[in-house]
């Protein structure tokens with residue numbers, strides 16, 4: 096007599112089913128990992144950083160399984176009047192935020208580009224993901240219990256987590272393949288997950304402000320670029336004095352989920368610094384907007400960055416940072432400071 100497949104499967108699943116506290120703590124660990132790795136992706140703009148993005152996606156899929164296990168165990172309590180307490184409401188909220196974070200993340204990677212008012216699905220994903228951290232901490236603190244030591248069967252635990260990760264990786268590959276075969280909007284996302292904006296020039300990509308930065312349009316007559324800090328000779332350039340002449344293609348990739356490849360024209364920062372000279376020990380260059388918004392680059396990287404006056408053959412529009420904006424290839428969009436008025440060399 097052969098082994099009955101259904102009974103065998105039930106046995107295997109029974110063997111693999113993790114103890115409740117393992118599920119709870121794993122959910123917590125993954126939520127923290129997702130928040131940290133998600134935030135870290137904001138600092139990664141070059142293709143070499145792909146493992147971080149992939150780890151984030153695979154761990155997210157593992158979280159789906161763990162949430163499923165958790166719901167199978169406690170789902171009844173959420174709807175049962177008799178066991179309902181105030182803390183149940185927060186559990187329901189936590190569940191809702193978790194599903195929203197996972198759902199928006201997965202829909203985004205499948206290429207869906209709907210907006211909730213002006214928010215992209217990716218922005219909602221980020222918001223929900225960050226909200227989830229305190230919620231899960233709170234949730235865990237109301238029923239704080241470490242897994243009992245004796246309850247840990249190492250081999251079984253390793254097998255569980257191994258399967259979870261392999262499963263997540265397989266699903267992720269499957270989705271990539273589906274995106275590719277369907278050749279829909281999910282297929283031409285960048286490694287960062289961003290979707291393309293293909294038109295050339297000012298109207299080809301959105302005007303985006305990460306912070307509430309909204310200066311009045313700048314009249315170049317009253318504007319100048321100051322180059323100061325650890326330089327041999329501080330200088331000020333009027334718009335017409337800028338040694339504009341360098342052209343470069345570079346991808347602007349905003350963390351709200353779009354990217355655009357444009358041809359930028361402007362001044363190479365290295366050329367400005369060659370004019371002012373740089374003092375010994377200078378390590379960074381800070382780019383400061385008229386609004387006070389600022390970002391720094393290591394000096395060698397800064398020399399190769401561009402301060403652009405033009406995009407796609409057009410003078411920059413006000414929204415895109417006229418008269419001068421930083422073009423920092425390989426950096427995410429929020430570092431591309433707009434309306435630059437000061438370049439500060441720092442040690």
Ligand SMILES: Nc1nc2c(c(=O)[nH]1)N[C@H]1C(S)=C(S)[C@@H](COP(=O)(O)O)O[C@H]1N2
Nearest residue numbers: 302303304305308349384388415428429433
């Ligand atoms: N001064 C200033 N620069 C800024 C921002 C801002 O809010 N203020 N937003 C940044 C963000 S988040 C992005 S994605 C890019 C967007 O550039 P764009 O508006 O030309 O598309 O500018 C960056 N530079």
Ligand SMILES: [Mo]
Nearest residue numbers: 349350428429
């Ligand atoms: Mo951005």
